[in-house]
Amino acid sequence: MTTALSPGRTRRKAWTRALRRTAERIVFVTALVLIGALFALPLAWLLVAPFDQNPTMAVKWPQWTLSSFQRLMDNPYALTSILNSLLIALGTMVVVIALGTLASYALSRVRIPGRDALLYAMLLLSSIVTGTAAMVPTFQLMNLIGLINTHTGVILVLAGGLLPTVVFILKDFMDSVPKSYEESARLYGAGPGRILADVVIPVARPGIAFVAIWSVVQVWGNFLVPYLLLRDPASQPAAVLMYTFYTESGQADLRLISVFALIFALPVLLIYFVVNRKFGFRFYGGIKS
Missing domain, CATH: 1.10.3720.10 (MetI-like)
Structure with missing residues (x-):
């Protein structure tokens, strides 16, 4: 014998699934951003540091120069x-x-x-x-x-x-x-x-x-x-x-x-x-x- 779910309970389950999918997407996008940043920072340093008057290990706005x-x-x-x-x-x-x-x-x-x-x-x-x-x-x-x-x-x-x-x-x-x-x-x-x-x-x-x-x-x-x-x-x-x-x-x-x-x-x-x-x-x- 099957019982039909009430409309309220059906809506709660739909909201739960939607929230779960949203949370999974947020975690996935956050992980992609962090991984992308780990790869992008060394590349950014490689492109910026050669033109900096006093480069450091940090990525920063350079003091532009070609003396290096x-x-x-x-x-x-x-x-x-x-x-x-x-x-x-x-x-x-x-x-x-x-x-x-x-x-x-x-x-x-x-x-x-x-x-x-x-x-x-x-x-x-x-x-x-x-x-x-x-x-x-x-x-x-x-x-x-x-x-x-x-x-x-x-x-x-x-x-x-x-x-x-x-x-x-x-x-x-x-x-x-x-x-x-x-x-x-x-x-x-x-x-x-x-x-x-x-x-x-x-x-x-x-x-x-x-x-x-x-x-x-x-x-x-x-x-x-x-x-x-x-x-x-x-x-x-x-x-x-x-x-x-x-x-x-x-x-x-x-x-x-x-x-x-x-x-x-x-x-x-x-x-x-x-x-x-x-x-x-x-x-x-x-x-x-």
């Missing part, structure tokens, strides 16, 4: 360090993309026992054996082969650390390329190199673009490896040079750090927007055969 930029230009290694960072980042990206593409394509097409276990083992070991743990053997190895204080040594070490993850990511994109495409190319006489360049890479291009940007970002702010292998200040990247920005009293020089941090962030942002405009980061491939 002039001070940075007086540093003989400032612009050189940016170029060094670009050289190391782009060099590592080229090595990682070239070797990662070949390795991931081979693992995708060649059936070998324990292939998946090998991939997961590579990824696991690259996460466990970090740069700090391998610092001493890395230095000894580079010293043994004569690559101390060279950009080549830094690029090889950084590329070796990134390759397992790159191969793991790119293999999924290689798997998405239908084998029927390759079979059609073979009927027209295309060899393995031609098939890879003209059939596989164009389909897997969004994944390669993502890996390229990811590699640059991972290398761009890397401090440990360049600090360990590069002794000449003229060859050190920006992440290492920034460590030297201190006043005579031993305090962090916020004027130089803020200006240099702004300039240091611009190349990566520019590369991201250029690649995003060209590829759009639409991660899709062909239909698996």
